Amino acid sequence: xxxxxxxxxxxxxxxxxxxxxxxxxxxxxxxxxxxxxxxxxxxxxxxxxxxxxxxxxxxxxxxxxxxxxxxxxxxxxxxxxxxxxxxxxxxxxxxxxxxxxxxxxxxxxxxxxxxxxxxxxxxxxxxxxxxxxxxxxxxxxxxxxxxxxxxxxxxxxxxxxxxxxxxxxxxxxxxxxxxxxxxxxxxxxxxxxxxxxxxxxxxxxxxxxxxxxxxxxxxxxxxxxxxxxxxxxxxxxxxxxxxxxxxxxxxxxxxxxxxxxxxxxxxxxxxxxxxxxxxxxxxxxxxxxxxxxxxxxxxxxxxxxxxxxxxxxxxxxxxxxxxxxxxxxxxxxxxxxxxx
Amino acid sequence: xxxxxxxxxxxxxxxxxxxxxxxxxxxxxxxxxxxxxxxxxxxxxxxxxxxxxxxxxxxxxxxxxxxxxxxxxxxxxxxxxxxxxxxxxxxxxxxxxxxxxxxxxxxxxxxxxxxxxxxxxxxxxxxxxxxxxxxxxxxxxxxxxxxxxxxxxxxxxxxxxxxxxxxxxxxxxxxxxxxxxxxxxxxxxxxxxxxxxxxxxxxxxxxxxxxxxxxxxxxxxxxxxxxxxxxxxxxxxxxxxxxxxxxxxxxxxxxxxxxxxxxxxxxxxxxxxxxxxxxxxxxxxxxxxxxxxxxxxxxxxxxxxxxxxxxxxxxxxxxxxxxxxxxxxxxxxxxxxxxx
Numbered sequence: 001x002x003x004x005x006x007x008x009x010x011x012x013x014x015x016x017x018x019x020x021x022x023x024x025x026x027x028x029x030x031x032x033x034x035x036x037x038x039x040x041x042x043x044x045x046x047x048x049x050x051x052x053x054x055x056x057x058x059x060x061x062x063x064x065x066x067x068x069x070x071x072x073x074x075x076x077x078x079x080x081x082x083x084x085x086x087x088x089x090x091x092x093x094x095x096x097x098x099x100x101x102x103x104x105x106x107x108x109x110x111x112x113x114x115x116x117x118x119x120x121x122x123x124x125x126x127x128x129x130x131x132x133x134x135x136x137x138x139x140x141x142x143x144x145x146x147x148x149x150x151x152x153x154x155x156x157x158x159x160x161x162x163x164x165x166x167x168x169x170x171x172x173x174x175x176x177x178x179x180x181x182x183x184x185x186x187x188x189x190x191x192x193x194x195x196x197x198x199x200x201x202x203x204x205x206x207x208x209x210x211x212x213x214x215x216x217x218x219x220x221x222x223x224x225x226x227x228x229x230x231x232x233x234x235x236x237x238x239x240x241x242x243x244x245x246x247x248x249x250x251x252x253x254x255x256x257x258x259x260x261x262x263x264x265x266x267x268x269x270x271x272x273x274x275x276x277x278x279x280x281x282x283x284x285x286x287x288x289x290x291x292x293x294x295x296x297x298x299x300x301x302x303x304x305x306x307x308x309x310x311x312x313x314x315x316x317x318x319x320x321x322x323x324x325x326x327x328x329x330x331x332x333x334x335x336x337x338x339x340x
Numbered sequence: 341x342x343x344x345x346x347x348x349x350x351x352x353x354x355x356x357x358x359x360x361x362x363x364x365x366x367x368x369x370x371x372x373x374x375x376x377x378x379x380x381x382x383x384x385x386x387x388x389x390x391x392x393x394x395x396x397x398x399x400x401x402x403x404x405x406x407x408x409x410x411x412x413x414x415x416x417x418x419x420x421x422x423x424x425x426x427x428x429x430x431x432x433x434x435x436x437x438x439x440x441x442x443x444x445x446x447x448x449x450x451x452x453x454x455x456x457x458x459x460x461x462x463x464x465x466x467x468x469x470x471x472x473x474x475x476x477x478x479x480x481x482x483x484x485x486x487x488x489x490x491x492x493x494x495x496x497x498x499x500x501x502x503x504x505x506x507x508x509x510x511x512x513x514x515x516x517x518x519x520x521x522x523x524x525x526x527x528x529x530x531x532x533x534x535x536x537x538x539x540x541x542x543x544x545x546x547x548x549x550x551x552x553x554x555x556x557x558x559x560x561x562x563x564x565x566x567x568x569x570x571x572x573x574x575x576x577x578x579x580x581x582x583x584x585x586x587x588x589x590x591x592x593x594x595x596x597x598x599x600x601x602x603x604x605x606x607x608x609x610x611x612x613x614x615x616x617x618x619x620x621x622x623x624x625x626x627x628x629x630x631x632x633x634x635x636x637x638x639x640x641x642x643x644x645x646x647x648x649x650x651x652x653x654x655x656x657x658x659x660x661x662x663x664x665x666x667x668x669x670x671x672x673x674x675x676x677x678x679x680x
Contacts (some may be wrong), residue, residue, distance in 0.1 A: 136586050149523070149531035183489070183574040191489035191571045215575040216582030231531045232575055234523040235555040239576060242556030243583050246476050251591070254608075254615045261611040267604025268595050275594045 003035045003058075004319040005098040006312055007089035010040035010048075011067050012105020014302045017041075020104060021048040023308025028058045032312050037098055039064045040085040064088040070301075074108030078116055086110070090117035093294035100295035100315035102286065104303040111147040114289040114296040121324065123331035124291035126151065128159045128230070129298065130166065131287035133240060134279040137221030141167050141176075145233035146289065153197040156180070156227055157204060161330050162290045163225035164207045169321040170314065171224075175208045179223035181232055182212035193229060201227070206330060244279070282307045285314030291327060295319070343375045343398075344659040345438040346652055347429035350380035350388075351407045352445020354642045357381075360444060361388040363648025368398045372652050373660075377438055379404045380425040404428040410641075414448030418456055426450065430457035433634035440635035440655035442626065444643040451487040454629040454636040461664065463671035464631035466495045468570070469638065470503060471627035472511075473580055474619040477561030481507050481516075485573035486629065493537040496520070496567050497544060501670050502630045503565035504547045509661040510654065511564075515548045519563035521572055522552035533569060541567070546670060584619070622647045625654030631667055635659070 008024045010017045017040060024036045035058055038045050042063040049059065066084035068077045081087055086105055090113045092098040101118075103110050111129065120127050129146030132139040143163040148155065160178050167176040180201060182190045187198055189212065201209045213223050215236065228236070255265035286299035286307065295318050299307045318324070348364045350357045357380060364376045375398055378385050382403040389399065406424040408417045421427060426445055430453045432438040441458075443450050451469065460467050469486030472479040483503040488495065500518050507516040520541060522530045527538055529552065541549045553563050555576065568576070595605035626639035626647065635658050639647045658664070 136590055181575060183571055183578075194571075214582075215578035216585075218579060219583045219586035231523055231534075232572060235521060235572055235575060236579060238523075238555035239558060239579055240583060242554075243559045243580060244587060245556075246559035247584060247587055250476055250615055250619075251612070254611045257611055261608040264604040264607025264609075264611075267607065268601040269604075271594045271597055271601040272591070275590055279590075 003033050004100065004316045005035045005037065006315045007037045007039055007092055007098045007101040008308060008312070009085045009089050009101065009103035009105055010038040010045050011064075011085040012103040013299070014104070015304055016104060017044055017048055019304045020308050021045060022052070023303075023305035024059065024312065025049070025052045025054050026305055027309045027312040028054050030309070032316060034058070034312055034316055035060070036312070037062055037089070037092065039089040039092075041065060062088060062092070068106050068109045070106045072106065072109065074106060074112040075116070077106070077109050078113045086113055087117060090114070090296070093296070094118050098294065099319045100297060102297045102299060102308065102311045102315065104299045104301055104307070107298060107301070108147070110296060110298045111289065114292050118292045118294055118296060121291055121293055121328045121331070123328065123334065125158055126155045127289050127291040128162065129287050129289050130163060131237060132171075132284050133218065133226075133237070135219055135221035139171065139284060140218065140221055140224055140226050141171075142226045142228070142233055142236060143290075144228065144230045145237045145287070146230050148230045150231075151193070151229040153193065153200055156193070156197045156229065157200045158291070158331060158334075160201055160204070160207050160209070160225060160227045162327050163227065165323060165326050165330060166288065166290060167224050169323050169326065170317050173224050176224035177210045178207045178225040178227060179210050179213035181215060181226060181228035181236070184212065184214065187211070197227075248276075283310050285311040288314075288318070291331070293324075295324065343373050344440065344656045345375045345377065346655045347377045347379055347432055347438045347441040348648065348652070349425045349429050349441065349443035349445055350378040350385050351404075351425040352443040353639070354444070355644055356444060357384055357388055359644045360648050361385060362392075363643075363645035364399065364652065365389070365392045365394045366645055367649045367652040368394050370649070372656060374398070374652055374656055375400070376652070377402055377429070377432065379429040379432075380407075381405060402428060402432070408446055408449045410446045412446065412449065414446060414452040415456070417446070417449050418453045426453055427457060430454070430636070433636070434458050438634065439659050440637060442637045442639060442648065442651045442655065444639045444641055444647070447638060447641070448487070450636060450638045451629065454632050458632045458634055458636060461631055461633055461668045461671070463668065463674060465498055466491060467629050467631045468499045468502065469627050469629050470499075470506065471577060472624050473558065473566070473577070475559055475561035479511065479624060480558065480561055480564055480566050481511075482566045482568070482573055482576060483630075484568065484570045485577045485627070486570050488570045490571075491533070491569040493533065493540055496533070496537045496569065497540045498631070498671060498674075500541055500544070500547050500549070500565060500567045502667050503567065505663060505666050505670060506628065506630060507564050509663050509666065510657050513564050516564035517550045518547045518565040518567060519550050519553035521555060521566060521568035521576070524552065524554065527551070537567075588616075623650050625651040628654075628658070631671070633664075635664065
């Protein structure tokens with residue numbers, strides 16, 4: 001199997017370019033079957049790369065002098081900054097010069113660029129962003145957390161199919177359980193969107209639909225693929241991050257509040273750091289933007305080398321398991337049957 | 341000031357009637373300026389009350405032989421079980437024989453009964469359910485978590501006003517900060533509902549609107565009144581409960597996993613229980629269903645005496661601060677100005 005060609009946006013993210021480039025080099029040095037294309041300011045990238053020893057045939061640089069920042073309006077930035085590290089890289093994916101792109105840059109620009117530059121696969125109505133959420137059983141895919149607010153039932157059905165293919169091929173979950181986020185577990189509950197989507201999911205033979213999931217059951221890993229429209233998905237993702245951070249912060253503050261509990265804190269420290277590691281999704285790569293002509297992976301803006309490295313391995317697994325073709329086949333089938 | 345007349349649904353909830361009745365008696369014994377009306381099976385209530393010493397003139401029983409359970413379809417249960425402890429109590433509120441009702445029974449039936457039996461105040465378009473969420477700064481009111489899915493912008497505007505009045509009068513927050521749940525903090529972000537609601541909130545002179553709030557900021561107490569439609573509110577509330585429970589459970593399991601960390605756990609136990617107490621909303625009463633002709637308070641299905649007791653004090657504060665009249669005045673003003 002030929003190496004997966006992966007663009008890494010060297011200029012995007014809080015710790016770019018230093019930690020981003022370091023992650024790319026580490027992936028190569030750890031045996032990633034990939035060819036990495038670093039997009040960004042050539043001189044800066046070169047001087048960063050000079051710090052490391054690695055197989056230089058595995059990494060090339062494509063110069064891109066512009067940068068998209070979080071202050072740029074996403075859609076117009078993608079349209080006007082044609083020579084930015086992100087847009088140059090996305091064009092390479094579009095043109096088949098690369099299989100995937102990884103970026104820690106502006107979320108809005110990544111989402112906009114995925115749709116406008118890379119473009120959707122035939123049959124895909126909307127491209128969902130699908131991060132993994134840590135649960136007490138492992139990880140669940142939350143689909144969609146992207147920019148597709150006000151989705152329609154047929155979009156959610158496609159999200160369910162794409163999410164199932166992703167979990168089966170990348171996370172190796174057999175027959176992944178698909179559920180729709182709802183405010184009760186009865187079929188007749190929910191808002192208009194959920195009520196219309198539910199029967200579509202129930203009737204779909206290509207997924208293992210288990211019904212509604214209440215938000216309280218998400219942390220318990222009650223489903224593998226959690227379907228919702230982007231507004232709700234974004235609320236779930238952000239609250240997950242914010243609440244976990246706040247609670248752990250308060251616990252830490254409490255432990256530091258007395259001498260006795262400080263000693264206690266020292267004794268539980270190693271056990272807790274194991275737990276923290278388990279809930280840290282940085283070893284799980286980034287959030288894929290699915291259903292595009294290539295793979296776009298959004299990693300956290302505060303990503304370091306570890307996140308970049310695991311996203312590179314994620315892209316390789318994605319390519320080696322031919323996930324994009326499987327998605328195109330599945331959603332193409334839908335087009336055929338709707339033409340019948 | 342005359343005593344507040346409060347119905348307590350003696351038959352609703354996992355720990356009814358024993359712990360519910362105990363909470364009512366304790367409130368009276370702790371000096372609550374209330375007259376309590378216990379609705380439910382008279383003989384059972386009588387034998388429970390016989391366990392306690394209390395001012396018997398402060399508690400009366402109104403017999404209601406039926407019960408609404410969680411298995412009943414809410415709307416039809418409210419319509420057909422006219423002699424249930426919940427419906428009998430709600431009719432007393434409707435008829436002015438009581439100021440408020442507290443129930444730990446079926447959420448669906450409480451919401452349905454509030455709208456169908458007690459009825460909305462003049463000018464109120466929808467009645468929101470508004471629980472308090474614990475944050476690292478105190479408490480924020482999440483409005484709406486009820487059954488009003490697919491709300492319209494004018495409903496959310498009313499929720500913002502009612503929530504402000506509640507926080508000002510009950511939680512004594514001066515000039516409460518109102519924010520709308522959104523997926524970014526710029527004005528142009530959001531789904532169709534948020535985009536239409538935002539300018540209404542911004543233009544409203546009666547509230548202190550501070551803009552959008554991302555879900556990640558909710559645990560940090562970034563706003564006092566958090567406005568959203570019920571589907572999103574329900575997701576936030578349930579995820580808040582579920583994630584906090586899961587994380588604390590995992591931490592406990594981790595601490596118990598080794599001898600060393602078990603000892604550490606013992607040393608931090610008292611500090612952590614203070615934290616747990618701070619995040620426990622049971623001393624904050626229940627979730628009010630606002631904008632009705634009387635006050636309906638939904639307490640958790642697993643409520644014990646403490647929750648009942650604090651809900652009784654909540655109802656007294658509500659009455660003594662004339663919150664219902666303030667809401668009616670505020671929303672009535674809106675009717676006048678829309679007629680101009």
